[in-house]
Amino acid sequence: MRILLVEDDLPLARALHQSLRTEGFIANHVADAKSALLTIDTNECDMLILDLGLPDMDGLALLKQIRKKNVALPVLILTARDSIEDKIKGLDQGADDYLSKPFDVNELIARLRVIERRLGTATSSTITIGEVNLDCASHELTVAGQLIELSRKEFMLLKVLLEQAGRIQSREQLESKLYEWGEEVASNAVEVHIHHLRKKLPEAFIKTIRGVGYSIKASTNIES
Template identity: 80%
Template sequence: MRILLVEDDLQLARGLHQSLRAEGFTANHVNDAKSAWLTVQTNECDMLVLDLGLPDMDGLSLLKKIRQHHIRIPVLILTARDSIEDKIKGLDQGADDYLSKPFDVHELIARLRVIERRLGTAVSSVIKIKEVSLDSASHVVNIADTILDLPRKEFMVLKILMEQAGRIQSREQLESKLYEWGEEVASNAIEVHIHHLRKKLPDGFIKTIRGVGYSVAKGN
């Protein structure tokens, strides 16, 4: 899940960025509305965490612009404006959720997980396909009741493939969801992650569609 953090408080943004990465999100940061608008238009993010007090445009004006252009990206407003009127205004403009500062980062993560589930078909943080179970909240992968210890990137690749079970994910799609702006990516990085995962997962769990990408078959 690619999150765009739109926040002009750099210290807060750095802390949030670290927390989001630790929870398995791919997070990028911009500090003004213009940069956020350009990113949203190019479909480079799946979710927006939006501060309202931006230097070049009020966050609500940006949200209104996004909705006027029929861009349905989920938006969680993060702001010091905490009156009921402000919350109603934000939700009426098309926000999916509203969290007032100061806030607990665990609550923010929980709210983002709820929005993430709305984007897919899962009704909980646990995805189970055959004998493989993945819990996106606790970062635990279970295979037939045996806990599998996965590095962050491998966990994220598996999570993407299981969330999109039955659909092919190209190398480019996986890279865009896995790596942040400016992060160095080796040309064979995805292939390496897949190779390592296959050695830990049941035979045939991840399938290669030659010249197209990778997929995990649906199944109970």
């Protein structure tokens, strides 16, 4: 899941970015409303974390514009405005959730997972296909009951493929879900991760559709 963090407090943004990466999210950051709108227009995010005190526009005014462009984009407001009236305004403008500063990062992650569950890509779920079981909360993979070690990128790639089981994912689609802005991506990075994953999974579990991309046969159980 690609999260866009709209926050002008740079030290806070850097700390949040690291926490989101640790939890397996792809996180990008902008510090003003104009940049946020440009990013949303190019469909480069699946969820928004929005500060209200932005330098070029009030966050609620930005949220109103976002809802005109994209009714379904999940938005979590993260702000120092903590009155009941502020929360009501934020939710009435179309926010999915509202968290006041200061906050516990674990609570933020938990709320993001709730939103993910609504989108059908819950990191707190276990995804099972045949003998392959991926616990997205603990980042643990078991194959036929045996625990298999995964790198961060391998986990993220396998999670995307399992969630999209039965659908073909192109290399470009996978890259957009694995790498953040400015992160160096080798031309064969996805192929290399697929190669390493195949060594850890049952034979022919990940199928290559030549000239198109990769797919896993659909037969998925997802448990919260």
